Amino acid sequence: MTPTFPENQQSAARAAFGLFNPEQGRRIFDRTQGSGFEPRVVDVAPRTWFIQPGMVNVGLFETDDGLLLVDCGCAGDGPALLKAVRSVSDKPLHTVVYTHGHSDHAFGLWAFLEAGERPEIVAHRALPTHFDRYMKTAGLNARVNGQRPGADGKAWPDAREDFVWPTRLFDDRLELTIGGERFVVRHGKGETDDAAWVWAPERRVIAAGDLVTGYLPNAGNPKKVQRYAEEWAEAAEEMASLSPSVIITGHGDPATGTDAVADELTSLARYLRIIVEHALTGLNNGVLPDEIVATLEIPEQLRHHPRLPALYDKPEFICRNVIRRYSGWWDGYPSHLLPASQDAQAAEVARLAGGVAALVERARTLSATDLRLACHVAEWAFLADRSDEDARACYREVLEARAGAEPSLMAQVNFRVSAGWVHAATGEV
Secondary structure (H helix, E strand, O other), X not given: OOOOOOHHHHHHXXXXXXXXXXXXXXXOOOOOOOOOOOOEEEEXXXXXXXXXXXXXXXXXXXXXXXXXXXOOEOHHHHHHHHHHHHHHOOOOEEEEEOXXXXXXXXXXXXXXXXXXXXXXXXXXXXXXXXXXXXXXXXXXXXXXXXXXXXXXXXXXXXXXXXXXXXOEEEOOEEEEEEOOEEEEEEEOOOOOOOOEEEEEOOOOEEEEEOOOOXXXXXXXXXXXXXXXXXXXXXXXXXXXXXXXXXXXXXXXXXXXXXXXXXXXXXXHHHHHHHHHHHHHHHHHOOOOHHHHHHOOOOOHHHHOOOOOOOOOOOHHHXXXXXXXXXXOOOOOXXXXXXXXXXXXXXXXXXXXXXXXXXXXXXXXXHOOOOHHHHHHHHHHHHHHOOOOHHHHHHHHHHHHHHHHHOOOHHHHHHHOHHHHHHHHHHOOO
C-alpha cells in the first residue's frame, strides 16, 4: 500500500511545518530528497537570519569570527541550506548547535562537512543517547513515522556512521564566545529530554528549536517516547524573563516584537501548566485517566490564541502524556488489566448485536451524529471478521470521516492507520 497524504493532512502539515513536501516527509533521512522549495531566508536582526529550507527552521548568527548555526534540517535539506547560508555570508562555519536529535533538525550538516567546513558541534549530554535510541529502534521509528527507503536503501538510520555526532556536550548551561560576542546555550526538556535553546543577549534573539513553534506544543504525541510538559513550561517562562524581541522558532513563522513574544511564551507556559495541574489533581484524587481527559477544560483565550492552535498535537494527548509520566500503563479498568484480545472482544460484541452486519449498520448510522462512538462500532465490526468486505469498507469509511473532521495532524495520521489495517486484511501486496 502506497502511503498517501490526503488534502487536510497536507494542509495541516503545511500550517505546522512551512515548506512541507510529502515526498521529503516520507524520506526524511534521504540526502537526495530535498523539499523542492526555494528556502525562505528572513533577516530578523542585524547579522541574524531565520532560514526555512523545508519543514524545519534554522537560525543563523554571523560574527566576526564566523557563523553560529542552530540546527541543520533534514538530511535532504543540506545542499539547499548550505546555498542559503552562503547567500547571506561567506564567513566560515564556526559552531553548530543541535537543539535536539530529531530527524528533521540534526541531519543536514553533512553538506557543510563535504564542503570542507569543520565546525564545533554542540549538543546536550543526552543527545548521543537519543541517537543510540534511534539506532536501537530503527524499524519501529520507520514504521511509526511512515518512512520509506531512501537512495541508500535505509528508511531510518541504524549505524553510527549515519549520524553526525556532536563534538562538545553540555549539561545545563554553556556560554560560547564567538567573535567577541556571548551566546548562551540552555538545556530545557520539552519535546525531548535533550532539548536546548540559544540566547543571543546582545541581539535579544532566541533560537528556540521546537520549544517554540507558533502552535500548541508537541507534548503529547501518542506514539512517541515521553514528552515533558512541565519542564517545557519552565523553559518558556525562562525565555520570557529575558524579554527577547525575536524568537527563531523550530517550525512555522518566527515570533517578533517584545510584547508579542512575551505574550506567546507566557500563554504557552500557562496552557501547559493548566494541563499538568489538571492531570495531577485527578491522579491524586483517584480519578480514572479517561475521566481526567474528559473533564479537561482549556480557557477560551488560550484555545483561540493565534500562536497556539491545536493543529499538530491536541490538549487531550498532552494530558494523557502527563498521566503516563506519573502513573503506570494501566488505565484503571479492571477488565483491561489482563484483557481478552481485541478480536475476541469484538467477536463477542458482534454476537450480542446480532452479527457483524448489525454493527456495520449501526456504525454508519452513528457516523452522522457521533463519529467518536461510530469509530468504536466500526472497529468492532472489522475486528470481529476482517474477511467481511462490508465491515472493511465501513471501518475505512468511518475512520476516514473522523480523520477528515480533525484539525490535528497527529490525530489525522493515526486515524488513517485503519486504512493500512484494512489493506493488510485483504491480503494484497
